[in-house]
Each structure stands twice: as structure tokens, then as C-alpha cells.
Amino acid sequence: MRFSRMLLPTLREAPADAEVISHRLMIRAGMIRKVAAGIYNLLPLGLRVIQKVEGIVRSEMNRAGGQEVMMPLVLPAELWKESGRWEEYGKELLRLQDRHGREFCLGPTHEEIITDMVRGTLRSYRDLPKNIYQIQTKFRDEIRPRFGLMRGREFIMKDAYSFHADDDSAEKEYRNMYDAYSRIFDRCGLSFRAVEAETGTIGGRFSHEFMVLAETGEDAIATCNSCDYAANTERAQTRQPEKKAAIPSDLKAVEAVRTPGKKSVEDVSAFLKVTPARFIKTLIYETDKGIVAALVRGDHELNEFKLKRELDLAFARLAGEQKVREATKAPSGFAGPIGLDVKIYADFSVRGMSGAVTGANESDTHFVNVCAERDFKADYADLRVVRDGDVCPRCSGTLRIKRGIEVGHIFKLGTKYSEKMGATFLDEQGKSRPIVMGCYGIGIGRTAAASIEQNHDESGIIWPKPLSPFACEVVPVNVKDEGTVKAAEALYSALNDAGIDCLLDDRDERAGVKFKDADLIGIPVRVAVGERNLKEGMVEIKERKHAEVKLVKVSEAAEEVRRLAGRS
RNA sequence: CGGGGCGUGGCUCAGCUUGGUAGAGCACCGCGUUCGGGACGCGGGGGUCGGAGGUUCGAAUCCUCUCGCCCCGACCA
Numbered sequence: 079m080r081f082s083r084m085l086l087p088t089l090r091e092a093p094a095d096a097e098v099i100s101h102r103l104m105i106r107a108g109m110i111r112k113v114a115a116g117i118y119n120l121l122p123l124g125l126r127v128i129q130k131v132e133g134i135v136r137s138e139m140n141r142a143g144g145q146e147v148m149m150p151l152v153l154p155a156e157l158w159k160e161s162g163r164w165e166e167y168g169k170e171l172l173r174l175q176d177r178h179g180r181e182f183c184l185g186p187t188h189e190e191i192i193t194d195m196v197r198g199t200l201r202s203y204r205d206l207p208k209n210i211y212q213i214q215t216k217f218r219d220e221i222r223p224r225f226g227l228m229r230g231r232e233f234i235m236k237d238a239y240s241f242h243a244d245d246d247s248a249e250k251e252y253r254n255m256y257d258a259y260s261r262i263f264d265r266c267g268l269s270f271r272a273v274e275a276e277t278g279t280i281g282g283r284f285s286h287e288f289m290v291l292a293e294t295g296e297d298a299i300a301t302c303n304s305c306d307y308a309a310n311t312e313r314a315q316t317r318q319p320e321k322k323a324a325i326p327s328d329l330k331a332v333e334a335v336r337t338p339g340k341k342s343v344e345d346v347s348a349f350l351k352v353t354p355a356r357f358i359k360t361l362i363y364e365t366d367k368g369i370v371a372a373l374v375r376g377d378h379e380l381n382e383f384k385l386k387r388e389l390d391l392a393f394a395r396l397a398g399e400q401k402v403r404e405a406t407k408a409p410s411g412f413a414g415p416i417g418l419d420v421k422i423y424a425d426f427s428v429r430g431m432s433g434a435v436t437g438a439n440e441s442d443t444h445f446v447n448v449c450a451e452r453d454f455k456a457d458y459a460d461l462r463v464v465r466d467g468d469v470c471p472r473c474s475g476t477l478r479i480k481r482g483i484e485v486g487h488i489f490k491l492g493t494k495y496s497e498k499m500g501a502t503f504l505d506e507q508g509k510s511r512p513i514v515m516g517c518y519g520i521g522i523g524r525t526a527a528a529s530i531e532q533n534h535d536e537s538g539i540i541w542p543k544p545l546s547p548f549a550c551e552v553v554p555v556n557v558k559d560e561g562t563v564k565a566a567e568a569l570y571s572a573l574n575d576a577g578i579d580c581l582l583d584d585r586d587e588r589a590g591v592k593f594k595d596a597d598l599i600g601i602p603v604r605v606a607v608g609e610r611n612l613k614e615g616m617v618e619i620k621e622r623k624h625a626e627v628k629l630v631k632v633s634e635a636a637e638e639v640r641r642l643a644g645r646s
Numbered sequence: 647c648g649g650g651g652c653g654u655g656g657c658u659c660a661g662c663u664u665g666g667u668a669g670a671g672c673a674c675c676g677c678g679u680u681c682g683g684g685a686c687g688c689g690g691g692g693g694u695c696g697g698a699g700g701u702u703c704g705a706a707u708c709c710u711c712u713c714g715c716c717c718c719g720a721c722c723a
Contacts, residue, residue, distance in 0.1 A: 090672060090684065091658050095716050115715070168722060221722065276723075312723090383723095395721095555682050590683040597683090608682055618682090 079548070081583040085122050088595050098294045100530035101226030103539050107599045116223025116231030123599065126547035127526045128234065132213050134265045134544060135236045135520055142258040144209040144238055149191050151215055155181035157190040161498050172219045184217035189495050189517060192239045197501035200513060203243040206503060207251060211238030213522065227523035228483065229296070234522040242514040243505060245492075252490055255518045259288050259486050262520065267542025268485070268529060273299045274309035275487065276383050285489040288520075289482030290528035299482045300464050304475030312383045315460055316468035316477065318426040326432055330447040332416065338442045341411025343376040346444055350435060353377075358428055358436045358448065360413040362397040362405050362420075365389065369397060369405045372461060373415055373424035375431070379463040388459045389423065412437040414445060415454040424456035483528040484521070491515040533623075539600030540623050548581040549643040551601040555589045555608035565617070565632060566607040572636040578643055597622070603642045605635060 085108075092102040093112075104110045109124030120128060136146065155173070158164035164171075164183075172184045185191065192210060200206060213236045223231045238255070242248040256272065263270045268290050275287035287310055289299050300314035301307070309315070340346045347354045357376025362369060367389065374380050386394050402410040405420050414437035415422050432449035450456070466479040493512040496502065502510045526545065533540045541547070550573060554566035566582065573580040581601060583592045589608070596604050606618040606627075617635050620627040621642060630638045 087656085089657060093657070094652090094659090097717090112715095170722065221720095222717095224716090553682095558681080588681060588683085588685065590681090590685080593683045595684085606682070610682070 079579075079581050081581060082585050084581075086599075087121070088598055096226065098225045098228065098531070099534055100228060100294075100527040103530055103534060103598070104226055104527065107539055110226060116220055116229070118227065118230060118232075123547045124526075127541075127545055128522055130545045130547070131266065131522050131525050132234075132236070135213065135262055135522065138258045138262045138265070139209075139211050139236070139238060142209070142254055144211045147195075147210050147212050148214060149185070149188050149195070149212055151185055151217070152182050153185045153188075153191055155183060157194050157499075158183060161190050161193075161495055163190065170218045170220065172217055185214075186216055186218040187235075187517075187519070188212070188214075188237055189239065189491070189515075190499065193495045193499045193501050193515070196241060196513070197496075197499060200241055200501070201503055203503055203505050206513070207240060207242045207247050209238060209240040209251060209255075211236060211518075225294075226527060228527045230523065233524070236520040236522060238518040240516040240518070241501075242516070243503065243511075245514055248490060248492075248514045248516050251516055252488060255488050255516070256286060259488065259518070259520070263288055263290070263485065263525075265544055266525060266529060267533070267544055268525070269532060270485070271299065271301060271308045271482065273301070273482070274313055276310060276312045285487060287482075287484050288486035288488075290485050290525075290532060291480055292483050292528060292531040293481055294531055295481035295483040297482050297484055298479055300468075300477045300479055302470040302473065302475040303478055305470060305473040307470050307472045307475075307477075311463055311479065312381070314464045314477065315471040316464045317471055317474075318460060319430060325449055325451050329432055329449055329452065332445050332447050332453055334438050334440075334443050335446055336442060337412075337444045340442075340444075341409075346435065347376065350444070350446070352435055352446075356431075356434050358415065358424075358431060358434050358450070360415055360418070360437055362402045362410075362413055363394045364397040364401055365394040366392045369401060369420045370394075371405075371413065371415060371418055371420050371422045373422060373428045373456060374462045375425065375427050376435075378425065378427060378465070380425075380461060381463045384459070384461050385423070388461065406437075406439045408437070408439045408441050408443075412439060412441060412443060414438055414448075415456060416445060416448065418454075422454065422456040423461060424450070424458055425461040426458055427462065428456070429458050483524065483531065485525045485528050486518075486520045488518040489516060491517050534600075537594070538598035541600045541602055543602050543643065546600070546602050548601045549579045550603040550605065550639050551581040551583060551596050551599075552605045552607065553583045553589075553592050553596060555592075555606055557584060557586050559609050561612055562607055562609055565612055569605065569607065569617070569632070569635055573639060576636060576640055578636075578640060603639055605639060 087108045089106045092106050096102040096105055108121055111119045113119055155164055174182050216235045217232050220231050223229055240251045270288055270290045272286045272288050275285045298311040300309055300311055337346050337349055340349045343354050343357050343359055354376035359374050359376050361372045361380055363372055372380050372385055382394055399410050406413045417439055428450050434448040436445050436448045438445045464477055468477045470477055493514055496512040496515055501513045503513055505511050529545050530539050552566055552570050554562045556562055570580055570582045600622055602622050604620045611618055615632055616629040617632055618627045619630050619638055
């Protein structure tokens with residue numbers, strides 16, 4: 079490909095609204111252009127990268143036994159009503175009507191459609207298992223799209239669905255996909271971790287997320303420094319105390335103290351000169367099972383996912399001022415477990431606390447010298463968000479919190495969709511049973527963006543070879559010099575003939591401009607052809623990821639490029 | 647949905663407070679000099695100042711409405 083003929087508008091500056099590095103570089107490198115919030119044009123260079131990711135995903139999915147299909151983007155409401163998600167999914171589901179007033183939505187994911195496709199056709203245990211996937215545009219009306227392709231509203235996703243006669247088979251496929259995903263992200267040249275994760279609205283019992291480690295990641299993950307435990311902090315656990323704590327013998331009686339206007343743990347802590355770790359924080363939650371109180375240590379944070387799972391709740395939200403007053407007979411900020419007339423759940427870390435501070439359920443008042451075991455009753459559970467430095471739940475190692483970008487997610491769906499939508503098969507006994515399902519997604523654009531987050535420097539992108547839009551770039555330093563052009567063209571042809579996808583910067587630009595652009599778009603191997611070295615019969619070869627350049631004989635350049643570009 | 651901010655040429659932004667009929671840098675076109683890390687000089691093209699209405703002799707500038715975008719939070723997962 080010739081640079082001069084390519085739609086490749088590089089930019090010296092990035093638009094003001096591009097915040098993260100991958101977004102800025104994608105725009106500056108002429109890969110993407112914004113059309114609307116969270117909606118982008120993919121320019122030729124961007125599309126090439128997307129296609130590289132797709133190619134890797136496709137080959138590994140096929141290798142793992144998947145079959146590619148293509149489902150529609152516009153989906154009829156009826157299917158979503160069948161699964162119940164028409165109501166459940168909320169505003170992220172972009173709904174629309176056709177000219178007859180029939181309801182449709184843009185597909186944010188395709189469980190319903192594939193279940194519909196398969197029911198009635200997979201009728202026998204002999205038809206199972208199957209793994210069907212597609213690489214397709216999805217639409218989610220994200221509340222706050224940002225970071226370019228990282229969190230767009232319209233985005234390309236590979237979604238696979240598997241169908242099984244029983245849990246064992248589904249379990250096996252889950253492992254199979256886990257391995258396939260690991261190979262995919264390995265081949266993409268990404269540094270990643272598979273972590274235990276929450277399942278969200280997709281449903282299912284457990285799942286793994288594939289996280290690319292990057293500072294700018296939107297998710298926090300906890301990883302053990304000595305075993306292979308890794309989990310999203312939405313789910314991550316820590317080692318819990320095993321039994322009841324003893325009540326210290328020298329314990330003082332509970333005493334009420336005035337704390338006028340001091341509501342937050344921080345304020346009261348400063349006022350009473352007691353560290354937040356000595357506080358018991360009481361959070362009043364409104365849930366589908368009524369009002370409950372959740373207790374965590376003052377310096378800890380409640381994990382709502384854990385609360386919901388522990389109490390088997392459909393929803394839970396922090397109660398508003400009104401509900402807090404009803405439950406505690408006090409303004410918010412003074413809630414405490416003593417004398418509280420709602421069900422109380424407390425994190426394990428609260429159990430051993432004594433000499434603690436809590437709210438007194440009375441305006442401007444707190445209790446001191448509170449002892450958990452002595453002064454109130456609570457059900458103890460794992461309810462808090464883990465912190466950096468916590469103990470690993472599996473071994474005695476230490477948990478470290480890192481940031482990650484979720485590029486893949488695999489779920490065991492079970493029979494959630496097949497039951498609701500009547501996707502059944504006949505087993506060996508001729509008995510009708512719901513098909514057991516799994517689903518497996520990869521964000522294609524996000525994977526490309528994550529790669530940039532992980533591979534760049536001040537000058538621009540540094541593509542790992544498998545994702546690079548071109549294998550190499552040939553830069554004739556001065557196109558007004560005949561010898562230079564001749565040598566560059568010859569090399570370009572030789573490389574093309576050798577099957578090496580090559581970009582030739584044939585623009586009549588100054589050397590500096592071309593080198594800057596070459597660094598920006600980040601092709602792994604660059605060959606500079608210039609008068610100076612040509613005199614000695616040499617060209618200069620440089621790898622984007624290394625600073626050094628080396629001079630190679632013109633006659634050996636193609637072979638050297640092939641050697642460098644071929645290896646990953 | 648709440649709070650804050652921004653819409654001026656392809657990009658980055660100034661001008662707005664205190665109305666007087668639109669600017670700079672980069673990019674683009676022409677000529678010349680230059681030519682291995684974002685050159686320089688001269689000349690040039692390009693903007694309904696997001697849109698609509700209003701105030702005014704006169705609006706990018708003041709007022710009202712509206713659309714779009716961004717940030718923080720809530721929400722969602």
C-alpha cells in the first residue's frame with residue numbers, strides 16, 4: 079500500500095475530548111474518527127487492525143470447534159419479552175419501531191436470538207453439543223460512552239453460544255473456551271489475566287473475565303502474589319476469621335457522646351480523635367426483601383454484589399433520607415446497630431471489634447465502647463470490598479489491586495434462556511429437557527484499544543506484530559532523489575512479492591515528517607532508504623520497539639525485513 | 647437524572663467581561679529556498695462564530711429557547 083493513496087489522515091494534535099492514550103493515538107494515527115458520542119468511523123488503518131484481531135479470534139474459535147454465523151442487528155421485541163429482558167435490560171437497550179409500529183431493539187447481545195434460532199432445530203441429545211459464534215456490531219446505549227473504542231455505544235463483538243445436554247458438557251466447553259481465549263489474547267501479544275467475575279444481566283452462576291492489565295482500565299482486579307487467585311474486586315474475597323471473637327474482660331460500658339453535625343466516618347473520626355478502623359459503619363439498604371442494615375468497618379467499603387448474593391436479593395440500593403429516618407428514627411449519618419429494629423448483616427471484620435464507635439440512632443449522637451459480640455446481634459458474612467494488602471482467600475499470599483480492561487468474558491448460562499424460551503431436547507430416555515447453555519464474548523475494538531494502552535511510547539503506537547496494520551513500512555527519505563525512489567520501489571515490490579504486507583511512504587514530505595508519522599502509526603519494522611546510505615549500498619532498518627538502527631546491504635534488506643517481521 | 651464546562655476554518659485555540667461587522671498556530675494550495683527526525687520566506691483559499699428567536703442603528707460578544715459534545719456524580723452491569 080502506498081501512503082500517498084491511502085486515506086490516512088495523521089494529526090499532530092488530538093481533539094480535546096480524547097482522554098486516554100489509546101483514544102488519542104487512534105485518532106492521531108488516522109485509525110478512527112468520531113461520528114457521534116460513542117460511535118466511530120473506522121478508517122482503513124483502523125479497520126486493518128480490527129481485521130487482524132478478528133482473524134486471530136476467528137482462527138482460534140474455529141480451532142476450538144466453533145461455527146461462525148451472522149445474526150441480525152435489529153431484533154424483534156417479542157423474543158426479548160419471552161426472556162423477560164425487554165423489561166430487565168433498561169435504557170441500555172435502544173428500542174425502536176418500524177413503520178407498522180412494531181417494536182424492535184438494536185442487539186446489545188444475542189442470547190435470545192440464538193436460542194430462538196436453535197430451538198426446534200437442536201432436538202436430540204445427538205445434536206449436542208454445539209458452539210455457534212458471530213463477529214458482529216452490537217449496540218448498547220451506554221449511559222456514558224467514553225475512551226473511543228474502549229467504551230463505545232456501537233462496537234464490534236465476537237459472541238459465541240454453546241448448547242449442551244448436561245452440565246458436564248457445558249463445563250467442558252467452558253474450559254475449552256477459557257483455553258481458546260487464553261490463546262487468543264496470547265496471540266494478540268497482550269499481557270492479561272483471567273479473573274473470577276460477576277455475571278451481571280447476562281445471567282448464570284459464575285464467569286471469568288479476561289483482563290488486559292493497564293493503568294487506565296475501568297475495572298479493579300485483585301490478584302494474589304503467591305498463588306493464581308485473581309478476581310474482579312466486584313467479587314474478590316479475602317481470608318475470613320473462623321470463629322467468634324472473645325469479649326475482652328476489661329470492656330467499658332457503652333456510652334453515648336454528642337457529635338453535633340458530624341455525620342460521615344471521616345468527620346466523627348476527626349471529632350472524636352478515633353481512627354476510622356475503630357468505627358462500625360451502618361448502611362441502611364432498601365431491598366426487595368425490605369429494609370436491612372449492613373455493617374462494615376469504618377475504613378472498609380461495602381460490596382453490594384456480595385450483599386445481594388449473600389441475601390439473595392434482586393435489588394439493593396442505599397436508602398434515602400426518608401427511609402433512613404423511618405428505620406433508625408434519626409437523620410442519616412447517625413445509624414447504628416444497637417437498638418436498631420431491622421435485620422442486621424455485618425462483615426466478618428466487624429465481629430471481633432470492641433471499643434468501637436457507632437451511630438446511636440439519635441440525632442447528633444454516637445456510641446463509644448461498643449463491642450460487637452456483646453452489644454448487638456448480627457448475621458456475619460463476607461460483605462466488604464477487598465483492599466490492597468488483604469490476605470488471599472486461597473493461600474497465605476497477599477492480594478494486590480491492579481487495574482484492567484475487560485476484553486473477554488465467558489459465562490455458564492445454564493438453562494436460564496432455554497427454559498424461558500422453550501429450547502428443549504430429548505435425552506437418551508426420550509425425556510424433554512432444557513438445553514444447557516454457555517456464552518462467551520470478546521470485545522474486538524476494545525482489544526485493539528487495550529493493545530495500544532499496553533504498547534506505546536511518547537511518539538506513538540508500538541504494534542505487536544500480530545495486530546499491526548502492516549508488517550513493515552518503507553520510507554524513502556527524499557522522493558525527489560531518483561536513486562532513492564528506485565531503491566525504495568524495488569524493495570517495496572520485493573517485499574510485496576514475498577507476501578510481506580508493506581506500507582510505502584511515497585509522499586513528497588520531509589524526512590522528519592515521515593519518521594514522525596511512522597513512529598505514530600507504529601508499524602513494527604521500518605526501512606529508511608536514503609541517499610547517504612545508498613552510496614554505500616546500504617539501507618537502514620529499525621524496529622519500532624527498539625531505539626537502535628542497523629545498516630543492511632540493499633540486496634539483503636528484504637530478507638532481513640522478512641526475518642524481523644515474521645517473528646513475533 | 648443532578649452538578650459543572652464547552653460549541654469560532656480540517657485540528658488546537660484566542661476574541662465574548664466592556665457589542666462596531668472575525669483572528670493566530672498547525673493543516674491545505676501556489677512560487678522560491680531548503681531536504682535523514684514534524685523547515686523557512688512570500689502569496690493564497692477556506693468560517694451561516696452549533697441552531698432559532700429576541701434586544702440594538704449594529705450581535706461571535708447581551709437575553710431566551712433549543713441541539714450537540716465533554717467532565718464529575720448518580721444510575722446500569
